[in-house]
Amino acid sequence: MSFTMERSGISDRALALADRVETFVRETVVPFERDPRLGAHGPSEELSKELKALARDAGLMTPHILEDGGHLTQRETAAVLIRSGLSPLGPLACHTCAPDEGNMYLLGKVASPDLKERFLSRMIAGEMRSAFFMTEPAEDGGAGSDPSMMLTTCVPDGNHWVIKGRKTYITGADGAGMGIVMAKAEEGACMFLVDLPHPNVRIERVMNTIDSSMPGGHAVVTIDNLRLPADQMLGDAGEGFRYAQVRLAPARLSHCMRWLGACIRAHEIAVNYTNRRQAFGKPLIDHEGVGFMLAENLMDLKQAELMVYWCADVLDGGARGTVESSMAKVAVSEALMRVADRCLQCMGGQGVTGDTIVEQVFREIRAFRIYDGPTEVHKWSLAKKLKRDWTKAQNP
Structure with missing residues (x-):
């Protein structure tokens, strides 16, 4: 390997688990990367x-969640999820992929014992996928990066709630067994758990997008007078935005972990190619224009890794980590975009083919710069914090 992954400050238990995940992904999952069942809307x-059956047989299903229901620390989770990301199919196989990983984290923190038994236990076992219904279509004027614009409503009706609205970019809705639906009530935002498929949750279409790693793709969904028992509300009425923050910081960071793994692998492929490919009497890597790009990759990969572990330590310290995860999401996604682009450039024509995963990683990282908040929204939020802090300092 041309990149050495961090091992300091991580328990022996987590390191052993991470090593097992890496071996499983490299030896068992990677051969499926050219499987004909891979489509434009993700794996079938x-x-x-x-893939999940293979992970289950290897004892690596949802490896970051322990047998007693506990969770690895975020630092330990990073060691595991980075390695699961060494193939675009690794997070799917090990059930560490989005949106399931974030949804499991949220349910573990907020759901009632009954809801955990009904939904979370099946998710941890890899028996079903999930979806998170928050973003709404721009043409409706609904919520995107600004969730306060939410138009989907929920109205109490006896011991039930009736939910109505439209959602978009809903990852994995097609084929999911459970959904977390955000809607607005008089009390504020609320979250509900719904069994899927459901006749009142209709997929209008699955969009064609630049990325293709997530099963079910990204759907536009109509929620038409969905009637749910009150006990399927997640937590308390009006607390939906707060719960979204509980999910958001770790979920942003998990994206960084997984795609860091993918870019480490893309870098390995590029290094191998440029050492073997000859041009003008010597290997490509001996040409400074190529070798320097790979050297820059090493620096960006290490900086991204350090940012991941720094943010993980903040979350492990008990902080909410919203600001830190924003910084990590921007810094890591932008660094990994540079890495993926250089890998493709170094490989020339071979890089743009589907003969390796480099082309796919490039596409996936480009999408990563947008989902869970585009770079510009995070920078805007960070600038607002700088202004607030400055104003507070001027008026103690």
């Missing part, structure tokens, strides 16, 4: 089930 359900 058949392929997903096959």
